[in-house]
Amino acid sequence: MQDLLALSAVEARAALDAKDISSVELTSAYIQAAEDTAGLNNYVLLAADKALDMASDADKRIAAGKTGVLEGLPIGVKDMFCTKGVTSTACSKILDGFVPVYESTVTANMWTQGGVMLGKLNCDEFAMGSANETSYAGPVVNPWDAGDGVDLVPGGSSGGSASSVAARSALLSVGTDTGGSIRQPASFCGIVGLKPTYGRCSRWGIVAFASSLDQAGPFSRDVADNALLLSAMASHDAKDSTSAETPLQDVVAAVGEGVKGMKIGIPREYRMDGMDEDVEKLWQQGQAWLKDAGAELVDISLPHTKYALPAYYIIAPAEASSNLARYDGVRYGNRIEAEALDDMYGLTRAEGFGDEVQRRIMIGTYVLSAGYYDAYYLKAQRVRRLIKNDFDDAFTSVDAILTPATPSAAFPVGRKVDDPVINYLNDVFTVPANLAGLPGMSVPAGFNQAGLPLGLQVLAKPFDEAAIYKVAKVIEDSAAISTRPQRMAGGA
Amino acid sequence: MIFRLLYLPINSKKHSDMSVDKTTVAKIARLARIHVDESRQEAIADELNGILAWIAELDEVNTDNVEPLASVTGHSLPMRDDIVTDGGYVDDVLANAPETASGFFVVPKVVE
Numbered sequence: 001m002q003d004l005l006a007l008s009a010v011e012a013r014a015a016l017d018a019k020d021i022s023s024v025e026l027t028s029a030y031i032q033a034a035e036d037t038a039g040l041n042n043y044v045l046l047a048a049d050k051a052l053d054m055a056s057d058a059d060k061r062i063a064a065g066k067t068g069v070l071e072g073l074p075i076g077v078k079d080m081f082c083t084k085g086v087t088s089t090a091c092s093k094i095l096d097g098f099v100p101v102y103e104s105t106v107t108a109n110m111w112t113q114g115g116v117m118l119g120k121l122n123c124d125e126f127a128m129g130s131a132n133e134t135s136y137a138g139p140v141v142n143p144w145d146a147g148d149g150v151d152l153v154p155g156g157s158s159g160g161s162a163s164s165v166a167a168r169s170a171l172l173s174v175g176t177d178t179g180g181s182i183r184q185p186a187s188f189c190g191i192v193g194l195k196p197t198y199g200r201c202s203r204w205g206i207v208a209f210a211s212s213l214d215q216a217g218p219f220s221r222d223v224a225d226n227a228l229l230l231s232a233m234a235s236h237d238a239k240d241s242t243s244a245e246t247p248l249q250d251v252v253a254a255v256g257e258g259v260k261g262m263k264i265g266i267p268r269e270y271r272m273d274g275m276d277e278d279v280e281k282l283w284q285q286g287q288a289w290l291k292d293a294g295a296e297l298v299d300i301s302l303p304h305t306k307y308a309l310p311a312y313y314i315i316a317p318a319e320a321s322s323n324l325a326r327y328d329g330v331r332y333g334n335r336i337e338a339e340a341l342d343d344m345y346g347l348t349r350a351e352g353f354g355d356e357v358q359r360r361i362m363i364g365t366y367v368l369s370a371g372y373y374d375a376y377y378l379k380a381q382r383v384r385r386l387i388k389n390d391f392d393d394a395f396t397s398v399d400a401i402l403t404p405a406t407p408s409a410a411f412p413v414g415r416k417v418d419d420p421v422i423n424y425l426n427d428v429f430t431v432p433a434n435l436a437g438l439p440g441m442s443v444p445a446g447f448n449q450a451g452l453p454l455g456l457q458v459l460a461k462p463f464d465e466a467a468i469y470k471v472a473k474v475i476e477d478s479a480a481i482s483t484r485p486q487r488m489a490g491g492a
Numbered sequence: 493m494i495f496r497l498l499y500l501p502i503n504s505k506k507h508s509d510m511s512v513d514k515t516t517v518a519k520i521a522r523l524a525r526i527h528v529d530e531s532r533q534e535a536i537a538d539e540l541n542g543i544l545a546w547i548a549e550l551d552e553v554n555t556d557n558v559e560p561l562a563s564v565t566g567h568s569l570p571m572r573d574d575i576v577t578d579g580g581y582v583d584d585v586l587a588n589a590p591e592t593a594s595g596f597f598v599v600p601k602v603v604e
Contacts, residue, residue, distance in 0.1 A: 101584040198564050241569045310547045321524060328525070330597050332588035341600045346527035358526055362536065363543060366512070366599040376547070381560030383553050388561060420539060421546045437564030442523055462564075 004029040005168045005490050009073050009225035012171060016062055016072045023062070023072030026171075027055035029118050030074040033489030034118065034169040037143070041485065042164040044079050044137045045087055045457035054116040061114060070232045071114030076170035077182040078161045080127055081107050081216070082205040086117075090207040092125045092134040094333045094352025104205025105237045106174065106216045113232040115342040122160030125354045126324065127181055127209045130426035132159025133413065134356040142189055142410050143167035143485035146450040155185030155426070158214065158219070160438035162189040165219045168489045172229050173219040178209050179312050180430025182217045183442035183457060187405035190444045190453030192220045192226045192472065195430075197462045199244035202237035210319035211242075213312075213434040223443065227251040230465065247465045254466035255473050260294035264471065267397035269305035270429060276408045278448035283404050286445055286456045289478035290349045290402065290471065298398050302390040307383050308432040313424060314367050314380035315435070320357075321364025327352060348391055358490040359420065388436040391459075400467045401459040403429050405442035429457055439465045443472040445479050512540045 004026050007015060008021055015021045024421040028165040031048045051074060051223035052087040082088045082100035089095040103111070103118035111117065131153040132140040132142040140159040142152040143166045154163040158175030165173050177181045177195035186193025194217045208214065218229035266287060271280070287297055329335030329348035353361065367376035394401065407428055417423055433440035439462070442455035456475055460467040504598075514533040517540070521528040528536065582595050591598040 098588055101581070101587050142514070238570075242563065242565050244565070304553065305555055310549050313543065314547060314550075325525075328551055329590060330599055331585075333590070335590035337600075339600060341602045342525065343527075344600050345525040346521075349525055350527040353526070359536075359539060359543075361524050361526060362517075362520050363540060366516075366520050366540065366544075369523060378560050379550055379555060381562055382555035382558040383550055385558055385561035386553065386555070388564060419542055421543060437563075 008222055009172050009220060009228055012073060013071070013077055017067065019062070023055035023058040023116060024052060026072065027051050027074045027118070028149050030118055030169060030171060033167070034164070037167045037169045037487065037489050039055070040141045040143060040163055040167055041138055042122055042140055042160040042167065043076070043167055044089070044091060044117045044122050044160070046118040047086055047117060049084065050128070051116050051118050058114050068113030068232070069112055069228060072116060073114070074116045074118045074171050075110060076118045076121045076161060076164045076173035077107055078123050078158050078173070078175045080123060080176050080207045081174065082119065082207070083107055083117065086120065088120065089205070091123050091137050092352065092354070092357065093136045094327045094349070096136070096334055098332055100205070102205060105202035105235065105239065106206070106233050109235055110167060110174070110232050114356040115232065118422040121164055121170070121173060123175070124157035124159065124428070126207065126320070127157040127176055127178055128320070128356050128360055129156045130180065130184055130423055132156035134354055136354065139413050141413060141487070143487040144190060144410065144452055145486055146452060147486075151413040152452070153188065153413050155188035155406075155410065157181040159187050161219050162186050162191055162193065165189070165191050165221060166300045166485050167487060172225060173340060174216060174229070174233065175219055176206060176209075176214055176216050177434065178213045179316060179434050180427035182219065183430045183440055183455070184406050184426055186219060186442040187411040187455030188453065188483070191219055191221055192223055192441065192443050193217065193439040194226055194230060194465070194468065195439060196230060196234065196435060196465060197244070197439045199242050200248065200439070200463070201233050202235060202240040204237055204239040208323040210316040211323060212319060213316060218434070223469060223476050224252070224255045227255050227469050244463065246356050249464070249466040251465050251469050254408070254469040257470050258293060259290055259470055259474050262400060262470065263294045263298050263398040264290050264295045265298050265300035265401040267300050267302045267305065267394070267401060267403060269302050270403045272407065272428065275404070276448065278409070279404045279407060279454060282446045282454050283402070283456065286402055286475055289475060293474045293478070300398060300401070302394060302396045302432070304383065304386045304390050305432060308387050308435055309428055311387070312427070312431045312435060313363070313385040314376050315384065317364035318368050318377050319364070321361045321368065324357070324361055377492050384435045387432055391436045391438060395461045399460070400471050402471070403457045403459065405455035405457040406430060409448045409450065409454055410429070433459055437462055439468055441468045441472050443475050444481055445475055446481070447483070512537045512544065
């Protein structure tokens with residue numbers, strides 16, 4: 001059993017093709033692992049029967065020699081993706097029991113390539129959060145701890161997606177990233193998470209949070225597996241008007257091409273007051289690794305960095321307040337009955353949405369309301385252009401940018417925070433890439449003094465995911481991490 | 493372009509002049525169609541003011557002559573012929589509705 005869980009996706013593909021293992025065996029091992037690690041609360045729905053059916057079909061295709069790039073690999077899916085016939089709730093009470101009659105484009109692409117769906121993974125409600133603590137299904141626990149037995153958050157919003165891959169209850173998983181929701185939990189859980197270029201993966205069939213920022217992406221244990229999953233997820237899709245026609249590069253081949261001659265930008269504005277000392281050290285270490293591997297480090301400036309987060313907390317709630325207007329108790333989801341239609345709306349939404357979602361809808365409604373639209377929303381959009389211009393300028397002289405992924409490592413579940421802004425600061429390093437539409441990855445690079453994982457973030461030009469995979473692979477090889485989380489399936 | 497000209501004259505407020513009170517919370521809640529008990533309005537006003545005070549940092553940035561950026565794709569939305577290409581799934585559309593009748597969604601009475 002433990003041997004099956006130890007295989008990477010690339011190794012598992014080879015073992016499946018060689019008939020050393022079957023997809024049913026592999027999938028069974030992951031179902032068992034999900035049950036063994038149920039205390040982490042990663043899965044909101046474990047679709048064991050469906051997974052075994054899909055695995056059995058994959059085995060038949062393998063026997064017939066007709067395999068897709070993900071053939072037979074068990075994959076977990078963030079509950080933000082609509083999956084046909086399988087309950088999809090965005091971890092919100094308002095969508096409790098919602099069973100989509102269609103499949104999201106990204107997940108459909110994965111099943112077409114032979115992927116096996118293990119189930120639906122926990123996340124922050126409507127992907128709004130950075131600790132997976134706003135979920136209607138309850139918090140997720142990070143498989144890593146500091147050795148003191150204190151439960152730590154996995155990050156968020158894709159907390160279950162990151163935690164399940166780290167805990168080996170999913171071989172691969174998919175998440176969504178609106179302000180850091182893939183990269184921040186990947187960093188907290190010590191795995192690889194990529195937010196692709198905006199438009200790279202179709203948004204069709206994904207529960208919408210902030211449509212100009214949302215992007216689906218892959219989680220994996222290592223860089224090579226990540227490229228494999230992205231290659232199956234990405235496609236042009238006429239059903240998403242912002243979907244890009246630019247073809248995906250050969251990202252699988254890019255892994256291992258090295259960084260010799262590449263110019264790596266080091267933005268001075270990412271050196272922030274109050275940043276964890278361990279984070280700063282690791283960032284320096286990352287720079288040294290890339291230099292040793294033949295890259296040239298370039299000091300760059302992204303002057304509007306500090307304004308990205310406040311701009312994001314205008315733009316994202318504004319778009320969310322519009323997107324979430326659809327949850328009205330009429331077409332789907334829960335309804336609280338009332339005599340008058342407006343009362344029905346108001347009660348349904350008060351009962352169905354959690355505190356953080358209500359907070360963001362209210363902020364979004366306020367900044368879009370008459371008299372405030374210009375001062376807040378348009379102002380934020382102007383700042384957004386300046387942030388994008390900063391990156392455009394930087395990328396005239398560098399091929400990729402290296403930054404810390406998060407200002408700290410994972411913190412305890414249930415940490416009391418009176419000021420919502422403190423929680424928002426988790427995404428300080430990740431938000432700029434969403435505003436500018438850039439691809440970004442968190443790759444595990446080391447640990448803080450308490451032994452908790454930390455990631456480095458690699459950013460590249462739009463549609464140059466290949467550059468990210470080259471840089472990330474060098475970091476992965478240089479870090480050569482062999483430590484495993486304490487609460488992993490099968491034991492550390 | 494026409495839209496920009498319309499917006500410009502109104503844009504004179506500074507964020508520091510603005511703060512949310514109970515009445516504003518009631519108004520926002522009404523616009524957002526979220527029922528908020530009066531007993532919670534004060535606490536919500538405080539929370540929103542905290543966030544808005546932090547957002548006011550944007551006042552430092554000179555954005556004169558900077559065009560708002562709504563989309564990063566850099567291409568205009570694709571056009572297609574205005575013809576029906578898909579549809580006819582009444583049962584699917586209604587499948588998750590809290591209440592339906594004769595192929596329609598049912599809502600509380602809105603006309604006396």
